[in-house]
Amino acid sequence: MQLKFSDLVINTPDGRRLLTINEAVIPAGITALTGKNGAGKSTLLSAIFGLRPLAGGAITLNGVDSRRDRQQFLANAVFQPQNFAAYPDLTGEEFLIYFLRLRGVPRTEARALSGNWLDRVGLSDAGSRRTAEYSQGMLQRLGFAYAMQSGAPLCVLDEPFAGVDPAARADLSNVLADMARDRIILICTHHVDEMAARGATMVGIADGGWTQGVAT
Amino acid sequence: MSRQAAAGLGIVWSTTVAECKTRFRERLSMLRLFMLSVLCAALVPPSHAGYAILHVDRSAPQMSANTALLAAAVVLSAIALLVYGLMLDTGRSRDQQQRLQALFSSQPASIRLILLGRLCANITYAHAMVLFAGLALSTTLFARHGQLPSAEAFLLFACIVSPAVVSAAIVAMLIDTWLSRWVWLRVVSVLSVFSAGLVLSMFSPVDIVGISALRQLIGDATSGQMIALGFIKSDAAAQFAWHTLAVPASQIIVPRLQLLGALLCAGSILAWLAAPGLQKPAPTRVTASPQQRVSPSAVRPVDLYRHPAPAPASQPFTAALGGVGIVLQRLLARSKLACALLIFACGNGAAAGNTGLSLTLVLLAVVVVIAATPAKEFQVAASIERCEPALAPLGPQLTVFFALFLPAVAAAMPALLRLDLQQAATALCGLSALQAWLIWTHRQLDLPVAGIAVAGTLLYAVVFNNPPPGADIFGLWHSHPQALLISAICAVLAMLPLLPRGKA
Numbered sequence: 001m002q003l004k005f006s007d008l009v010i011n012t013p014d015g016r017r018l019l020t021i022n023e024a025v026i027p028a029g030i031t032a033l034t035g036k037n038g039a040g041k042s043t044l045l046s047a048i049f050g051l052r053p054l055a056g057g058a059i060t061l062n063g064v065d066s067r068r069d070r071q072q073f074l075a076n077a078v079f080q081p082q083n084f085a086a087y088p089d090l091t092g093e094e095f096l097i098y099f100l101r102l103r104g105v106p107r108t109e110a111r112a113l114s115g116n117w118l119d120r121v122g123l124s125d126a127g128s129r130r131t132a133e134y135s136q137g138m139l140q141r142l143g144f145a146y147a148m149q150s151g152a153p154l155c156v157l158d159e160p161f162a163g164v165d166p167a168a169r170a171d172l173s174n175v176l177a178d179m180a181r182d183r184i185i186l187i188c189t190h191h192v193d194e195m196a197a198r199g200a201t202m203v204g205i206a207d208g209g210w211t212q213g214v215a216t
Numbered sequence: 217m218s219r220q221a222a223a224g225l226g227i228v229w230s231t232t233v234a235e236c237k238t239r240f241r242e243r244l245s246m247l248r249l250f251m252l253s254v255l256c257a258a259l260v261p262p263s264h265a266g267y268a269i270l271h272v273d274r275s276a277p278q279m280s281a282n283t284a285l286l287a288a289a290v291v292l293s294a295i296a297l298l299v300y301g302l303m304l305d306t307g308r309s310r311d312q313q314q315r316l317q318a319l320f321s322s323q324p325a326s327i328r329l330i331l332l333g334r335l336c337a338n339i340t341y342a343h344a345m346v347l348f349a350g351l352a353l354s355t356t357l358f359a360r361h362g363q364l365p366s367a368e369a370f371l372l373f374a375c376i377v378s379p380a381v382v383s384a385a386i387v388a389m390l391i392d393t394w395l396s397r398w399v400w401l402r403v404v405s406v407l408s409v410f411s412a413g414l415v416l417s418m419f420s421p422v423d424i425v426g427i428s429a430l431r432q433l434i435g436d437a438t439s440g441q442m443i444a445l446g447f448i449k450s451d452a453a454a455q456f457a458w459h460t461l462a463v464p465a466s467q468i469i470v471p472r473l474q475l476l477g478a479l480l481c482a483g484s485i486l487a488w489l490a491a492p493g494l495q496k497p498a499p500t501r502v503t504a505s506p507q508q509r510v511s512p513s514a515v516r517p518v519d520l521y522r523h524p525a526p527a528p529a530s531q532p533f534t535a536a537l538g539g540v541g542i543v544l545q546r547l548l549a550r551s552k553l554a555c556a557l558l559i560f561a562c563g564n565g566a567a568a569g570n571t572g573l574s575l576t577l578v579l580l581a582v583v584v585v586i587a588a589t590p591a592k593e594f595q596v597a598a599s600i601e602r603c604e605p606a607l608a609p610l611g612p613q614l615t616v617f618f619a620l621f622l623p624a625v626a627a628a629m630p631a632l633l634r635l636d637l638q639q640a641a642t643a644l645c646g647l648s649a650l651q652a653w654l655i656w657t658h659r660q661l662d663l664p665v666a667g668i669a670v671a672g673t674l675l676y677a678v679v680f681n682n683p684p685p686g687a688d689i690f691g692l693w694h695s696h697p698q699a700l701l702i703s704a705i706c707a708v709l710a711m712l713p714l715l716p717r718g719k720a
Contacts, residue, residue, distance in 0.1 A: 046318070049318070049321065049322040050321070050322075051318055051321055051322070071324055072324075074322060074323065074324040075324035077322070078322070079318065079319075079322040081315065081318040081319065083315065085314050085315040085316060086314075086316070087234070087238050087314065087316065088314070089237065089238040089241040089242060090234060090237060090238060094234065094237065097230075098230055098231075098233075098234040099319070099323070101226055101227065101229075101230035102227055102230065102231075102323050102324075102325040102330070103323070103324060103325065104223040104226065104227070104324075104325075106226070107226070107230075130241070146319075
């Protein structure tokens with residue numbers, strides 16, 4: 001199982017070169033992207049899902065191209081965007097069930113899965129409340145549950161711990177390490193120590209390039 | 217059913233359910249229902265009203281409950297075509313504002329199935345409104361004429377309004393996915409569809425609004441006469457009486473159902489074709505998350521009412537008045553047209569004009585203000601109340617409901633300007649009683665729904681049904697000592713539970 005970037009070029013909306021990755025292979029496990037603000041971490045994650053155009057190159061997951069076989073690629077990948085948001089008028093549980101159903105999960109199974117994940121991220125009591133009442137930290141935990149419940153082999157998480165309190169962050173990091181055994185977790189975070197402690201491969205994004213195995 | 221088909225059906229169904237939940241739970245839903253009930257009351261005018269829905273040679277005929285319901289249905293379907301065409305959408309802008317577009321764009325589910333689900337949700341939502349309108353019309357008919365429409369007429373009512381509602385949902389979907397980048401084009405498109413719908417209904421077999429169906433139902437009684445639909449002042453006595461329908465209902469129902477089926481098929485095909493447009497970014501500004509998004513103008517009132525100590529028990533009433541001030545200030549600042557309407561309404565009242573006209577204008581002002589106010593503004597106002605001890609934790613519904621006081625407050629202004637102190641005192645007592653009731657049920661009993669339901673029913677009954685002078689407890693229509701006495705007693709009784717108990 002591997003995510004591969006080949007001759008990847010990503011530009012800014014005004015056409016300037018933002019990021020160039022000649023060849024990079026991400027295996028199963030946690031891979032943490034680090035770098036300064038504006039280095040292009042979130043842009044890279046968005047580009048994986050086609051939310052930002054590629055100026056060149058290809059992204060493949062186990063040989064499945066993210067552009068040519070988009071549906072198949074998306075069926076095997078899930079994305080938790082930065083500052084996760086949910087429908088304010090749906091409850092946390094309804095939100096999770098809805099997105100599981102969009103992935104073709106049967107209703108009863110979706111209900112069980114969402115309940116299980118709400119429990120794992122510490123939202124079991126808040127699951128029946130509308131997400132409009134959630135704090136940003138609770139929304140981030142909901143987003144984490146959203147990403148993990150899908151069971152996709154590739155999980156891309158953009159700042160999943162922003163606004164999450166330290167105790168909950170440690171819990172979520174443990175869950176992440178647990179889930180990373182049989183899938184690729186590509187995470188963009190500033191909590192590098194926490195990730196390094198869970199055996200994450202650190203990747204630095206700076207000066208428009210990709211440096212694998214940077215020190216924390 | 218194959219597994220793929222079941223999965224596709226699951227996507228459509230779950231999208232429909234989720235969208236319906238979000239639409240029905242919107243904070244403005246209650247207000248929409250309220251406005252719809254006002255419209256329904258207006259569509260069944262009392263016998264002494266100066267207008268009628270059906271006219272023959274400038275005279276308003278006597279109609280049975282069935283005919284009155286169907287006449288109202290045609291006006292309602294015309295309005296639905298216009299209003300739902302502008303109101304319903306496919307959630308593009310909403311998804312972008314709430315930053316959900318990235319979630320949808322990274323789903324493996326077909327965007328076509330999602331759009332189909334959203335279309336189904338719009339149709340379901342609009343039909344729920346139609347059902348509510350049918351019930352409101354029937355209730356008003358019973359209250360005013362002592363007759364309930366038959367089940368057959370109710371079915372005909374649904375068959376007349378349904379195609380218009382489905383057409384509106386389809387038009388709204390197409391406009392939202394293809395034309396929403398240009399707001400003016402959106403408005404022009406809906407107006408064009410509205411005009412085309414009316415013309416088609418009058419002169420072709422594609423009877424979207426139901427005008428031809430109504431003509432057929434009324435029959436030859438109008439031959440050689442002119443039928444006008446709408447609010448035109450009637451100045452002659454009734455000459456005709458329509459008590460029975462000219463043709464059996466089945467003659468109308470079957471073609472209407474065929475039209476409905478054709479529209480649904482067309483809608484599904486168009487959703488299939490339009491779906492790629494849903495993935496393009498909507499032409500709205502992306503802002504912070506709902507939890508983070510608080511505009512400076514919305515925050516300002518907090519400072520005005522900041523209070524370091526917990527609120528004493530006597531404070532809620534003062535806080536409620538302050539709350540009305542905040543809502544007034546915020547809402548009026550949003551629309552100059554609304555201000556102009558309010559000033560005109562007061563001027564009309566001062567010049568001994570029609571109180572009903574003043575009331576209608578003020579209601580229109582509220583509609584304009586509500587239309588120009590994003591739902592988030594109401595939520596911000598509610599969050600201020602939740603977090604600020606000086607303001608009673610009144611709840612979001614109450615904040616929205618304060619907007620409903622504006623018609624009554626402004627409707628009392630003409631009385632004040634005309635120096636009719638008895639009427640003005642009645643209005644003020646009635647309003648105070650209503651506010652105290654809402655605060656009591658919200659803050660102390662924690663029964664917001666019951667409180668709003670009772671207050672809403674009372675407002676509906678008194679404001680829009682022209683009650684006898686002695687029962688006009690808001691002083692909106694008449695000046696009567698008995699009404700003043702009742703509203704004063706109500707005000708005292710409602711305020712008693714809010715008085716301080718001598719214990720913090």
